[in-house]
Amino acid sequence: MPDQPSSARGAATHQRIIDAATQEFAQYGIAGARIERIIAAARTNKAQLYGYFGNKERLFDAIFFASLERITNVVPIDVEDLADWAVRLYDEYLARPD
Incomplete structure (x- = not known):
């Protein structure tokens, strides 16, 4: 089971990943979304993303x-x-297409 953030910094990183991934999936779909773009937008790394979400x-x-x-x-x-x-x-959905 993926880890949950245990600190304020971790929670902030977790939220940045969620925000970046939401935009990425909205724009490209699950097949076209790229982890590299998500981690760049979230200012984190793959280990952190996979630690929180698994895949x-x-x-x-x-x-x-x-x-x-x-x-x-x-x-x-x-x-x-x-x-x-x-x-x-x-x-x-018009106001929040993501």
Whole structure:
């Protein structure tokens, strides 16, 4: 199981990796995303990235599941008005295409 950050510096590095990887995956997809670009943008190294996430697929999974959690919190499903929910969901994805 990948390690979790145990210090403030580690948490900051972890967040920089998440932010850089989110942009990388949004722009290139999982197949086109490159670890080298992610670590350069995050100002870290491969050992740190792999230590926190294990591999590129697990990094993608972490970002994907965090995105799903965020979107369900920002745009909760309203079963009484699915049309309005769909519009709000669409608007949120326009605002945050990543």
